[in-house]
Amino acid sequence: MQSTRLDQLRGPGRAKRHNARTIAALTGNPGCARRAVLDAAGVDKVKLAERVGFPGSFGQSRFALSRGNAFEAMLKADDCALLRSVLGAASSLSYQDLGADSDDTLGNRHDRTVELLADARAALIDHPLLTLDVAGQTVYLEPDLIAYAHRGRLQVVEIKSFAIVDGQADSAKVSAAAVQAAVYVLALRSLLERLGQDPSLVDHEVVLVCPENFSLSPVAVKLDVRKQLSTLRRQLSRLASVASLIDALPEGITFDLALPAEELTVALGHIEPRYAPECLSTCELSVYCRNEAAGSTAVLGRPVREALGGIETVDEVLALADGSRSPTEEQAEAAALLRAALRLRSEALS
Template identity: 60%
Template structure:
């Protein structure tokens, strides 16, 4: 065991490292600038147990109903040897839907050699179209080999390989929930990267794996499947950057105190004190992706970052809400580098005061509200209205089969 491995083991305590999967790897890209999360995930810390221990339990996850619904829809789509699924995928990627394709169910393989069999079959596939059900891929995350299981890999359709993801959220009138599409896109990018690395290791061109993932969902709340293409090139870039950052864990650990611990069995007060010594980068969208988000939100109360990345970036270095209000009211001068943000805040406060003054002269819902920049203080510190929608979650209109 290297010194780095020993230190990571000491950070997580006397517990086994928590293994990553496609969902947790995808979540790593949600806030790549957060040192706290990068260190904890590199050490394999059990973040749900840690969050519960310090009094901020995680409040998200898939419901049993959603899992059952997803499994039922996937079984329906893959019935009859994947005949309907082949047609959907082939039409979407521009292949001949009438050309026969082989179907290999790797989910039924012996678990002890499933990865080896998946690797051999995927890397020796001929020129004929082939569908591989639940192959087992792998990816290295912070020095750990993680095994991943995409829903389907379609090989040699229109000369390319495609990852196929089957999700049970609906596409209504050609549109799907942008947040769910974004989550599916980054999760699929994990599979695309793993498949590219597998082919490259076998001497094949990794670009044979298309960055266009085939997303299969039910249409209009019915069980009729519809296929869409989702371009995950941007997600692949973000994913590579974050994995490279975690691979350089020594650089991250250099800024972490030697006695830092995230052992879920330690005293809560000691854990809280230790966590505060490692920089976090909280944003409202962390609530949907990180088990420690409620702790970090509480820690960031009163900080402009808690209002979302667009607000933090627009304010350009104004760290606290109190400073924002002081600059808007003109009660303190701007520091170097804050002049532009201060001018925008004073202009916004003036316009708001004028609008409220005009509304007070006649009937209106705003007549009772106080004028002045101080009214901004009534906005909650974690206001989700400021959170920017996930990029890459574009509408599926015009792309559905």
């Protein structure tokens, strides 16, 4: 894909880079062309949502961010002393911090990551830079983690600031962390494959390091991400090629954030969304897309949309239920269920 076309789509702003969270969100809604195109072009969706008048409160709070940064800095201080102890890693294991180098160009950092991983003596690797093919586009991943060689195997370590209290943690946060870690496992495995090494050297068990109880003392737990890996692989293979989505857009379309809101809204209208209530927790444009989808069955969630296959709007649903509209052949089954549901509701209320 020509980067000039992506630059034109984004406008003069700096490109936002993909990360494990955006890939997890993308694969969570593989039918959404809008997100795929905006992410490929690196459009700042938080600012875009603000410009079109639908800002959302998305992302971590400042408090959570600073707590997370403090926790990570504490773990990595003194050559990762605390992290080594919680991982049970030997103090003789070397520590390589790629993020601390002055040369911060992506290509060079990725090359250094490759060199370290090609070296069987690789040890704790901080700020590695990996790549993954997403919808025909190679994206860089800057994991906030350490991959380390442990008894000949590479393990992904994910540091999170949410607490594990009495052995329990917020299940939504744990499952989001597991999907993100699975993205890194996938990227590491594809890198080993390119190096001609055995990809199964990357463990399907990742290590999650979190604060324990109400302190900042770390605790490490292992998560098996095999299920997340197979879902990710399947969803990534289902993502339409971004290049073909972009080729289908009208010439000259751009999301330059300096444009008036009306022009940006028109531009958004050229790319097919696929709104679902899950977007509210995964996509920065969710408030805009929810408003746009108002009145459609999609707003009610995937199970409802699937049960009402072929019926696009709530008005149509109501009309089919009260018989004021005749169903098409493919709507007949859903229409019969809707009429029965309305009858039961009327009986229950009378």
